[in-house]
Amino acid sequence: MPYSLGVVSKKARQSAGGGPSVGGLVDRHAVLVTALLLFSGVIMLYSASSPFSLRHYGSDTSMLIRQLMAAGVGILALVILESWDYHNLVLLSELLLVGGILLTLLTILPIGLSDGRWLPLGPFTFQPTEAVKFALILFMAHSLSRKRDKVKQFSQGVLPYLILLGLLASIIIIQPDLGMIVVLGAVIMAMLFFAGARIGHLAAVGSAGVPLVYLAIRFAPYRFARLLSFLNPEAYSQSTGYQTLQSLIAVGSGGILGRGLGASHAKLFYLPQSHNDFIMSVLAEELGLVGVLAVVGLIGFLVWRAFKIADTAPDRLGKLLAMGIGFALGFQTLVNLGVVVGLLPVTGLTFPFFSNGGSSLIITLALVGILLNVSKQGEEV
Numbered sequence: 001m002p003y004s005l006g007v008v009s010k011k012a013r014q015s016a017g018g019g020p021s022v023g024g025l026v027d028r029h030a031v032l033v034t035a036l037l038l039f040s041g042v043i044m045l046y047s048a049s050s051p052f053s054l055r056h057y058g059s060d061t062s063m064l065i066r067q068l069m070a071a072g073v074g075i076l077a078l079v080i081l082e083s084w085d086y087h088n089l090v091l092l093s094e095l096l097l098v099g100g101i102l103l104t105l106l107t108i109l110p111i112g113l114s115d116g117r118w119l120p121l122g123p124f125t126f127q128p129t130e131a132v133k134f135a136l137i138l139f140m141a142h143s144l145s146r147k148r149d150k151v152k153q154f155s156q157g158v159l160p161y162l163i164l165l166g167l168l169a170s171i172i173i174i175q176p177d178l179g180m181i182v183v184l185g186a187v188i189m190a191m192l193f194f195a196g197a198r199i200g201h202l203a204a205v206g207s208a209g210v211p212l213v214y215l216a217i218r219f220a221p222y223r224f225a226r227l228l229s230f231l232n233p234e235a236y237s238q239s240t241g242y243q244t245l246q247s248l249i250a251v252g253s254g255g256i257l258g259r260g261l262g263a264s265h266a267k268l269f270y271l272p273q274s275h276n277d278f279i280m281s282v283l284a285e286e287l288g289l290v291g292v293l294a295v296v297g298l299i300g301f302l303v304w305r306a307f308k309i310a311d312t313a314p315d316r317l318g319k320l321l322a323m324g325i326g327f328a329l330g331f332q333t334l335v336n337l338g339v340v341v342g343l344l345p346v347t348g349l350t351f352p353f354f355s356n357g358g359s360s361l362i363i364t365l366a367l368v369g370i371l372l373n374v375s376k377q378g379e380e381v
Helices: 010-016 028-057 062-083 086-106 128-152 154-172 178-195 199-218 221-231 242-254 279-311 316-340 358-377
Strands: 119-121 124-126
Touching (some): 028 062, 028 279, 028 358, 062 358, 086 154, 086 316, 086 358, 124 358, 128 154, 128 178, 128 316, 128 358, 154 199, 178 316, 199 221, 242 279, 279 358
Antiparallel strands (some): 119 124
């Protein structure tokens, strides 16, 4: 039996004659919406990045080609993980998490690139915290699926994961990447909730976390400046508030139907990071509210499918994996959109499937692969 700690595999259930019937087919709806998001994201990435790519790399397709290469690697990861029984995959979760942490440690050494979030891989770069996010979901699902009712005890159900979050945060804050810390913290809290942790324990932890986040912002001058500009961007229109104001101008310029694909003004070096964190500003300008709602609807549909897959998963492990993946995807989407429309301070988080960034795209597709593996071991939905 590939997984022996309280969870039985599809093969074992079939041989024992128990458990729900297994469809054996991946969730076709999830496959279709993933394909649509990937295709749409590549087109939008080319539109948003072409001026930057032409100026900095001498070709308007340079960044597109890099994204297509990342998409190819991501699709390969999706296919492999869709075929890899998740009961076996999670047995590697501790090793993957330790590996991700060690790689993240390397980013705070002199070999790190840019602002310390990336590692060089020849002509490409890799963001280890994306690997940490991937491994964390696997680790949490694997660990919590075995704890069962023990998760209701603070000492065994919540405290160990708080210690883990503290370790991760103490490393990632040096990069610095507060946005990813928020994502990892939210994933841990959500998966504890899905596993049955007491609401009171989670509320207490959340309340205690607020002053810690404030301290992390208050004693980092650039973060504090971002917070002030978030509260009053007009007062910082030529400094830290510039990006938010330009994003709002782009979003407002798009109206209902947009200027048309490729017709954005913001991407012509008015809006910094227009092909990265703020790609949805460009999409809103070019395709309007209709385009934004279509993209958000597609991601929302994928998140909904993830929770439907969790509902029919064959075991507790599969349920936690599917819900963790769905939550991570939905949460990161909402945070990015909140930044784009000025409801949240700038975080540096990418928009799934669309933002430039090979690491993010590869990890997103890899997570979808695991989701598809869970779907084909459960009942058809």
